[in-house]
Amino acid sequence: MTSLPTPDWHFEGTLSRPLGRQVATEARNMVFPLHSESDFIWEAGFTNSTHPVYTLPSTHYGFLDALLKEIDRSDLPVDLILMRLGSPTTLPLPARLLGPDVFLCLDPQPLLINALAQEKKVLSVVDRFCIRYVDEQGDNSISLSYWSPTGEPQGFHEPESFLAQQGIIKKTAHQRGEAR
Known part of the structure; x- marks a missing residue:
């Protein structure tokens, strides 16, 4: 696989608390139909995180929607x-996640190239939040990387501040050319 150039900005962090309002929230998850013994065997095969x-x-979709709106308001x-x-x-999905400039995928790297x-x-934007899904096994990490052909060095403060307000603890963040 082709390696990617160094991003102009890169952020890695870990979600440290529940997203969204700190009140009871209706899950609204649809239960997968389990009718036969093989259905239950299939579901039992998923490991617990x-x-x-x-x-x-x-709340995950609400977070991603708010993150993109914060990016829109930034100088990035x-x-x-x-x-x-x-x-x-x-x-x-919230409308912003379906915008013409957003591509939802399982692995951004091939599209990045x-x-x-x-x-x-x-x-x-790659998050691996542990979500109450039957098959989503996350580690509560998130990474954002930005590439520009002209190397604009501005606009990163707002997204980093937003992430901190959401309970995401910064593991690393750097701009191209900064000492790590």
Whole structure:
């Protein structure tokens, strides 16, 4: 696989508390139909994560929606947002996640190579939050990476502040050319 160039900005963090309002929230998850013995055997095959579950699909989508809106308000010029979205749900996605500049995928890297070859300003968002899904096994990590053909060094403070307000503890963050 082709290696990616160093991003202009990279952030890694870990979700440390529940997302969203700190009140009881209706899960609104649809239960997968389990009718036969083989259905139950299939579901029993999923391992339990050792990480705490801090979010449900509805609050996860709300977080991603708010993150993209924060990016929109920042000085960060973005042509394309590649966002990892794991397991499907029956919940509708917020409109911002369905915007013309957002591409939802399981693995952004192959798409990044093409977008960077076209000299697009690209933001990659990969979260692995442990979500109350039947098959989503996360570790509560999130990473954001930004590439620009012109190397704009501005606009990173707002997204980092937003992430901190959401209970995401910064593990590392750096801009290209900064000492790590």
